[in-house]
Amino acid sequence: MTGEEPLPSPDSLAIETRNLRKEFGSKVAVRGLSLQVRRGEIFGFLGPNGAGKSTSVKMLLGLVKPSAGEAAILGCPAASVEVRRKIGFLPEDFRFYDWLTASELLFLHGRLCGLTPSQLHERVPKYIELVDLTAHQNRRLRGFSKGMLQRIGLAQALIHEPDLIFLDEPTSGLDPMGRRLVRDIIRSQRSRGATVFLNSHLLSEVEITCDTVAFIKQGEVIATRDLHESPAGEVHITIRARNLSPEVLTGLSRWVSSVQCDGEHLRLSTSSKQHLPQILRYLVAGNVEVYEFTPKHVSLEESFLEIMGESQGSE
Amino acid sequence: MNIWIITRITFLEASRRKILWTALLAGAAFLTLFGTGMHYQVKDLQGAKVPPLLRYQIQSTLLQVGFYAIDMLAVIMTVLTSVDTISGEIASSTIHAIATKPQPRWQLLIGKWLGFAGMIAVFVALLFGGVLAIGHWIADVEPHGALQGALLIYLECLLVLTATFLFGTWFSTLTNGVIVLGLHGLAFVGGWLEKIGSVTDSQRLVTVGIISSLLMPSEALWRRASYVMHTAIGRTLDFSPFGAQSAPSMAMVGYAVFYLLVALALALYRFQERDL
Numbered sequence: 334m335t336g337e338e339p340l341p342s343p344d345s346l347a348i349e350t351r352n353l354r355k356e357f358g359s360k361v362a363v364r365g366l367s368l369q370v371r372r373g374e375i376f377g378f379l380g381p382n383g384a385g386k387s388t389s390v391k392m393l394l395g396l397v398k399p400s401a402g403e404a405a406i407l408g409c410p411a412a413s414v415e416v417r418r419k420i421g422f423l424p425e426d427f428r429f430y431d432w433l434t435a436s437e438l439l440f441l442h443g444r445l446c447g448l449t450p451s452q453l454h455e456r457v458p459k460y461i462e463l464v465d466l467t468a469h470q471n472r473r474l475r476g477f478s479k480g481m482l483q484r485i486g487l488a489q490a491l492i493h494e495p496d497l498i499f500l501d502e503p504t505s506g507l508d509p510m511g512r513r514l515v516r517d518i519i520r521s522q523r524s525r526g527a528t529v530f531l532n533s534h535l536l537s538e539v540e541i542t543c544d545t546v547a548f549i550k551q552g553e554v555i556a557t558r559d560l561h562e563s564p565a566g567e568v569h570i571t572i573r574a575r576n577l578s579p580e581v582l583t584g585l586s587r588w589v590s591s592v593q594c595d596g597e598h599l600r601l602s603t604s605s606k607q608h609l610p611q612i613l614r615y616l617v618a619g620n621v622e623v624y625e626f627t628p629k630h631v632s633l634e635e636s637f638l639e640i641m642g643e644s645q646g647s648e
Numbered sequence: 649m650n651i652w653i654i655t656r657i658t659f660l661e662a663s664r665r666k667i668l669w670t671a672l673l674a675g676a677a678f679l680t681l682f683g684t685g686m687h688y689q690v691k692d693l694q695g696a697k698v699p700p701l702l703r704y705q706i707q708s709t710l711l712q713v714g715f716y717a718i719d720m721l722a723v724i725m726t727v728l729t730s731v732d733t734i735s736g737e738i739a740s741s742t743i744h745a746i747a748t749k750p751q752p753r754w755q756l757l758i759g760k761w762l763g764f765a766g767m768i769a770v771f772v773a774l775l776f777g778g779v780l781a782i783g784h785w786i787a788d789v790e791p792h793g794a795l796q797g798a799l800l801i802y803l804e805c806l807l808v809l810t811a812t813f814l815f816g817t818w819f820s821t822l823t824n825g826v827i828v829l830g831l832h833g834l835a836f837v838g839g840w841l842e843k844i845g846s847v848t849d850s851q852r853l854v855t856v857g858i859i860s861s862l863l864m865p866s867e868a869l870w871r872r873a874s875y876v877m878h879t880a881i882g883r884t885l886d887f888s889p890f891g892a893q894s895a896p897s898m899a900m901v902g903y904a905v906f907y908l909l910v911a912l913a914l915a916l917y918r919f920q921e922r923d924l
Contacts, residue, residue, distance in 0.1 A: 391923070395748065397924070417751075418750040420748070426741055428740050429742060441653070441657060445749040446750060
């Protein structure tokens with residue numbers, strides 16, 4: 334959420350945290366996480382290794398107790414039993430009782446979530462089919478590949494049809510077809526009305542799946558971006574032009590977020606490619622002689638590296 | 649309540665991972681060995697000119713050896729089977745998918761505890777029943793207060809189980825195992841010191857034994873079990889290491905129950921409060 338937007342009401346939020354902090358001894362894992370995730374969106378949670386993402390997710394799920402701050406999930410205190418009925422979770426390293434079969438695993442998780450036997454008999458085959466494991470439903474998990482484990486893990490997170498789903502690196506062990514399957518499932522969950530909180534390093538996946546992303550560094554949200562407002566991401570424009578007056582440059586601020594002028598060379602950043610014709614018309618109308626106008630799409634990965642700093646991103 | 653689901657899954661895990669069957673196989677091997685020993689002992693005594701009272705006493709002592717072996721086996725099996733259940737699942741993150749389900753954490757711990765308590769009950773009952781049957785059918789000897797003795801051995805196992813759960817919420821699997829077996833070893837040595845002290849009339853040795861029993865009252869429960877399974881005359885005549893010339897009082901049994909409850913409460917508190 335950007336500071337310029339009206340604040341959403343608490344009822345419209347799936348997750349809201351205020352200055353959530355976690356210290357392990359003298360080490361600060363999460364400095365002060367303030368986050369708002371709207372209901373019904375796919376939210377990407379991005380950050381370099383050691384940024385505090387996993388600890389933040391664990392605090393939201395009640396696995397780790399915060400040292401300070403507040404967190405609300407679906408309008409209730411995070412970690413309450415009531416809330417856990419409405420959330421699903423796929424851990425990053427999905428390890429489970431590998432002596433169970435895929436079908437038994439879903440029965441177990443469904444029962445722990447309070448599903449009745451009749452609901453389980455209806456949903457278990459349905460969700461096994463959803464993750465394309467029908468042929469393996471009676472096999473023990475011990476023989477599953479990492480990708481298959483992730484898919485059955487996803488099914489266990491969805492079996493009780495939760496309102497909020499936390500997915501920690503859900504596609505990291507999958508082949509392209511598996512990734513597409515998971516992407517489609519995530520979108521179908523949004524269509525069902527669920528909120529998806531996606532923690533992933535695969536920025537290309539995040540870019541085509543998420544509605545909003547937050548960048549976290551040293552346990553703090555340092556930027557958020559609505560990927561619908563700028564579906565193709567941020568656009569950088571390189572311009573070579575003459576007659577660039579200070580007044581014209583000032584007037585660009587209604588479309589651009591940054592302006593760098595060096596003689597005839599101008600570099601602009603805008604949040605959407607929709608602004609490109611307006612910017613060009615404005616320059617020409619302002620008697621600027623434009624010799625070059627080169628827009629360049631900035632991918633989420635480039636934004637990530639820019640926001641985080643390349644040295645942090647490569648850690 | 650998810651307690652019973654966790655209890656059932658704990659049983660299923662022990663069965664699928666062959667822990668239960670391996671333990672029962674070890675128990676069966678022990679009973680076979682014990683039965684063979686008892687059989688030959690009876691046969692050898694039949695041909696010898698041994699007074700009936702002494703013969704009965706020898707066979708009773710052999711029966712006590714059987715109970716002592718059950719006690720040792722049951723305690724070791726309790727530690728080996730349960731030592732990894734909490735700490736191992738925390739270390740491997742297996743617990744994450746379960747602990748985020750809609751149940752308070754205490755239900756997870758109690759569910760597992762009940763699962764192991766059930767399995768240990770089956771193990772102790774089968775082995776104890778086996779030794780009783782062998783004693784009855786082969787040597788025609790029966791212990792005094794068998795049920796009370798079996799319950800005391802079971803209580804000892806529950807005590808060790810609870811200690812394993814408590815330290816499992818604090819430490820890694822290996823450290824947990826070392827601590828619990830170390831404590832039981834301490835109690836074992838303390839128990840012998842107390843026994844020797846009571847025979848040699850050394851109050852200081854007895855005090856050392858009692859202190860070790862206060863630190864870990866597991867061995868005291870076995871000595872109480874051995875005591876109740878001897879007849880009054882048996883206690884007087886049995887000077888073997890398995891005799892029961894002295895025994896911890898009922899107050900020590902009460903203390904063991906109190907110890908178990910406190911350890912369980914601490915385990916629940918620690919598991920509830922710790923980060924997973």
